[in-house]
Amino acid sequence: MSAPLVEIKNMDLAYQRQLVLSRVNLTVYEKDFIGIIGPNGGGKTSLIKAILGLVKPLNGSITHTLNRADIGYLPQGSQVDESFPITVSEVIASGMEHGLKIGRGSARIRRSKVDQALERVGLERLGSRPIGELSGGELQRTMLARAIISAPRLLVLDEPDTHVDNQFETELYALLQELNNTITILLVSHDIGIISPYIKTIACVNRDLHYHPSNEINEEQLKVYNCPIEIIAHGPVPHRVIKEHIHK
Numbered sequence: 490m491s492a493p494l495v496e497i498k499n500m501d502l503a504y505q506r507q508l509v510l511s512r513v514n515l516t517v518y519e520k521d522f523i524g525i526i527g528p529n530g531g532g533k534t535s536l537i538k539a540i541l542g543l544v545k546p547l548n549g550s551i552t553h554t555l556n557r558a559d560i561g562y563l564p565q566g567s568q569v570d571e572s573f574p575i576t577v578s579e580v581i582a583s584g585m586e587h588g589l590k591i592g593r594g595s596a597r598i599r600r601s602k603v604d605q606a607l608e609r610v611g612l613e614r615l616g617s618r619p620i621g622e623l624s625g626g627e628l629q630r631t632m633l634a635r636a637i638i639s640a641p642r643l644l645v646l647d648e649p650d651t652h653v654d655n656q657f658e659t660e661l662y663a664l665l666q667e668l669n670n671t672i673t674i675l676l677v678s679h680d681i682g683i684i685s686p687y688i689k690t691i692a693c694v695n696r697d698l699h700y701h702p703s704n705e706i707n708e709e710q711l712k713v714y715n716c717p718i719e720i721i722a723h724g725p726v727p728h729r730v731i732k733e734h735i736h737k
Contacts, residue, residue, distance in 0.1 A: 491519050492554055494643055494673055495540055500549035502535055509535045512549070513698045517643070522669045524688035524704070525677045527716055531695040533677045534565065537647055540675070561641035563632055565648045565677075571621045577631050578603050578616040584635035606634040610664065626657030633661070637668065644668065647677045662687045681706065681718065 495517040502510040510532045517523065527533050538544045539551055541562060561584075569580065582603050607613045610630040620628060629649060636644060646665075650658045665674055666687045678684045681691070691701040693716035701710065711718060 493518050494521075494554055495551070497539070497551045498549055500539065500551055501547040502532070502539055502544060503547045504535075504544075508547070509696065510539075510694075511697050513694075515692060515698055515700060517673060517675065519642075520669060520671075520673055522666075522674045522687070522689040523676070523692055524681065524684045524690070525675060525692045525694055526679070526681050526718060527694035528718060529679075531716075533694045534647055536692075536694055536698070537645055537675070537677060541645065555643055558639055559642040561636035561639065561644045561672075563629075563636045563644075563646040563649050565651060569620060569628065569632070571623075571628070573620070575620055576616065577612060577618050577620060577623070577627075578607065580620055580631050581606050581634045581638055584638040602638055606638040609637070610634045611660070629657065629661070633664075637672070641672060643673045643675070645675045648679060649676070650678070650680075650683070658683070679718070 493516045495515070497513055497515045500510060500513040501508060502513075513536065515536075525533050525536065535544065539546060541560065582599060584606075585599065585602065603616070604613070607616050610633055612627065612630050612634065615623070615627065620631065623631065633646075633649065636646075644665075649661060662684065665676070668674065669689075676684060676688060685704045685706075688704045690703060691706055693699045693701065693706075693711065693714040695715050695717070697715065699714035699716065701714065
């Protein structure tokens with residue numbers, strides 16, 4: 490097996506002396522596709538921030554075989570001022586500022602990279618559109634293209650389906666599955682029912698972390714992993730799966 494891209498050992502993480510993650514262990518290898526699930530406030534985003542180097546562990550260690558240009562990041566929500574006069578192509582191109590080492594004179598190469606990213610996320614006809622005129626799904630596609638334009642080895646996504654329609658949600662996960670042929674992916678989600686067909690393994694985070702080496706998980710395993718989330722089955726009508734019970 491190749492060397493891990495990210496290795497976390499016995500990591501504690503705290504904000505203002507308040508422990509948010511305790512003795513976390515996780516190893517991320519090339520072409521992993523890990524779904525990170527857990528309750529709100531359980532530490533999912535904090536784990537991502539530690540992996541991105543935005544916060545430092547209180548104890549333990551986190552090591553990389555990556556540099557900054559090797560990591561693409563799609564944060565929760567657009568985090569874009571939609572009133573700012575900037576086009577879709579310009580937003581995507583900004584992802585090269587800390588990624589590909591392309592000189593200022595290489596306008597043709599930059600244009601080609603932007604066009605490739607636009608096509609990959611299905612926005613090839615919207616490159617010149619102002620971001621303020623985009624739908625929620627189109628804006629999220631734009632931010633995904635920005636995250637992958639520098640050809641990262643690791644792509645980190647924090648609840649990328651927030652505020653998007655069902656059609657885009659399905660297309661997004663199909664695209665991520667395709668990207669996983671060449672890119673390692675960490676995906677934070679609140680809905681294991683939606684992401685389970687696409688991910689390979691699961692990390693349950695609720696202050697600590699339990700790694701599940703499969704994309705299939707049941708209610709009893711979630712209890713053992715201290716991960717109190719609901720399993721929702723998605724068919725023609727989304728519905729919760731409720732255990733059989735007797736009315737008294």
